[in-house]
Amino acid sequence: EAGVAQSPRYKIIEKRQSVAFWCNPISGHATLYWYQQILGQGPKLLIQFQNNGVVDDSQLPKDRFSAERLKGVDSTLKIQPAKLEDSAVYLCASSLKGSPNTIYFGEGSWLTVV
Amino acid sequence: DAKTTQPPSMDCAEGRAANLPCNHSTISGNEYVYWYRQIHSQGPQYIIHGLKNNETNEMASLIITEDRKSSTLILPHATLRDTAVYYCIVSVTGANSKLTFGKGITLSVRP
Numbered sequence: 001e002a003g004v005a006q007s008p009r010y011k012i013i014e015k016r017q018s019v020a021f022w023c024n025p026i027s028g029h030a031t032l033y034w035y036q037q038i039l040g041q042g043p044k045l046l047i048q049f050q051n052n053g054v055v056d057d058s059q060l061p062k063d064r065f066s067a068e069r070l071k072g073v074d075s076t077l078k079i080q081p082a083k084l085e086d087s088a089v090y091l092c093a094s095s096l097k098g099s100p101n102t103i104y105f106g107e108g109s110w111l112t113v114v
Numbered sequence: 115d116a117k118t119t120q121p122p123s124m125d126c127a128e129g130r131a132a133n134l135p136c137n138h139s140t141i142s143g144n145e146y147v148y149w150y151r152q153i154h155s156q157g158p159q160y161i162i163h164g165l166k167n168n169e170t171n172e173m174a175s176l177i178i179t180e181d182r183k184s185s186t187l188i189l190p191h192a193t194l195r196d197t198a199v200y201y202c203i204v205s206v207t208g209a210n211s212k213l214t215f216g217k218g219i220t221l222s223v224r225p
Contacts, residue, residue, distance in 0.1 A: 004157075033212070035215075040217070041217060042199075042201060042215030042216050042217055042218055043158065043213075043215045044215070045212055045213070045214070048212060056212065091157050091158075093157065099207045099208060099211060100146070100148045100160075100163065100203065100205045100207065100211055100212075100213050101148060101160055101163045101207075102160075103160065103213065104160075105156075105157025105158050105159070106157050107155070107156055107157055108155075108156075108157055
């Protein structure tokens, strides 16, 4: 079974520029998550989708971050404009049932803002 | 904030058991204990979970104290590939549950 696919794997941008990350979850997984992981810290949940609806976006900095999952499958996370502190790994994860033991993570998209 | 406390790091010798401790003194009755690990440059990977009974699978064993305020993840025969950050997480189960990660414990397995 194919895992969670993310792209791009690496991205370097200047501050105030924009960037978008794409995620293709495991086939059939209704729940999709975006996490942000800053170096030396554990992942932090940014947004959780159930199909194409948002379940939790309480920690998403909505002034600069946006995410969508229009058809309930693929998802895009956008940052505009980027700040230096946005340098992190952005992890996408998906789950069939939504329970913590069924969550599968992608390898992440590494963002460096200079 | 994470509801668990883990030491920042530990090491063990290859082939020996690795016992990773976790404190979760404020755990609620309906919260499970989950363990994930993250190998360098990869996303986190589920290991095991439990409510109050000890659990074992092909990867590890989970020992939960009777009062449920702490637990230990046991890797019975650690290998170099087990070097990773291990996260202990408490969470309810169900469709809208979510993982709240702390800093985890870095396990270094030495040859």
